[in-house]
Amino acid sequence: MGEFELIQRYFRPLSHNRGSEALVLGIGDDCAVQRIPQGRDLVFSIDTMVEGVHFPTRYAPEKLAWRALAAATSDLAAMGANPVCFTLALTLPEPGEPWLDAFAKGLATASKAFGIALAGGDTTRGALSLSIQVHGTVPCGEAITRSGAQGGDLVCVSGTLGDAAGALRYLDSEIGGSDVSALLDRYHHPVPRLELGEALIGVASAAIDVSDGLIADLGHILASSDVGAEVDVYRLPLSSALKRLAGERAVEFALHGGDDYELCVTLPPGKWDELDESVRSALTVIGRIEERAGLRASGTGQQELVNLSGFDHFRSVK
Ligand SMILES: [Mg+2]
Known part of the structure; x- marks a missing residue:
């Protein structure tokens, strides 16, 4: 042909x-x-x-x-x-x-x-x-970039994180069940957050999609905006399927796992109250932007989250 x-x-x-x-x-x-x-x-x-x-x-x-x-x-x-x-x-x-x-x-x-x-x-x-x-x-002029985050802004993510990464080990496995299917579906059929993205125009100060992992992608916002952030790892949105299948590793998947294609956005706290309920319910607040550079886990003092890289395009094979 x-x-x-x-x-x-x-x-x-x-x-x-x-x-x-x-x-x-x-x-x-x-x-x-x-x-x-x-x-x-x-x-x-x-x-x-x-x-x-x-x-x-x-x-x-x-x-x-x-x-x-x-x-x-x-x-x-x-x-x-x-x-x-x-x-x-x-x-x-x-x-x-x-x-x-x-x-x-x-x-x-x-x-x-x-x-x-x-x-x-x-x-x-x-x-x-x-x-x-x-x-x-x-x-005109309204595209949400990575560079607008400011100290005091809320850091939010949509949906749940870590599911696609949690699915990797089941790609070739015979293991079934509804939890495994739920994770595999997140890997095979990610859904871009188009409506949410449009709804965040004029609201979000910065945004990125989570393709390489939260730490890597939030890191891009922080670098472009010249700010830092504190993230509460206990507030990361995790699906019950991931929690059941990955146990304690669920947080690790949520922090480092790519391929979820959720949005990570920052917005001034005052804007949060103005958001439509449908938009608010699609988002989870996981932390705050700070003027001090670096990405820290909140409530743990000096613990640095930042030296951990996300998906490396030149080394990882999925
Ligand atoms: Mg992207």
Whole structure:
């Protein structure tokens, strides 16, 4: 199957218009055309996933498509952006039809779920990897960055942390049960916090998505904002499935585990009371920003959390 046929057959059907005028022209020309409405900024980001590094070898293609698009789209959520479209560069060893069929199905399901349309892409022969560039928009000047956190701000996270990391040991195991399934689902089907991100525009002073682990990602906010933080490890939101399966290690997973794609945000305490109940209930306050540099565990005096790194792209294999 040639590249043209492959694209026509598997990917062109995904190049739908979202019912808006944002994606003027999708797959089929030399470029796609996106219209940026007046008063909005274009927000874009690219994410690469390599087999054996960011996803297991012989990983199910449907799951791969979902995870890759979720991971890429999650960066839009972190900026408070409304998703519009994405491009995909897919490198694969042998374009087997069952694989492509399942991959395209997974991509269609995910793109529908996240409200983001395929606008174009490229396919090449080689070791399996994929790069996804996502496009979204925010009101002009309103993108939530990593650099706005200030002393006194609350540090909050969405959902629960550590579940995807807790799932790693069950990826190839025969162990079943509802707790294991719950963790595996967090690993295979992360859901980018798009609505929450948009709701935090004008509220959050800084935000990031938790892709590499809370310590690593909160660390990026602290470095960009030139501040420190105190985090109460007893307030970390943990799922009951993780608590039951990981016991005391649950906190460790929550601090260091990547792939949860929750949001870590900072906001001035006064803004907390103004938040909609639906937004507040999606967040857990886990600590406070301080002017003093470093990341500390609260209630434990000098205990430093900071010298612990998150996911290392060049060493960890999942
Ligand atoms: Mg990110």
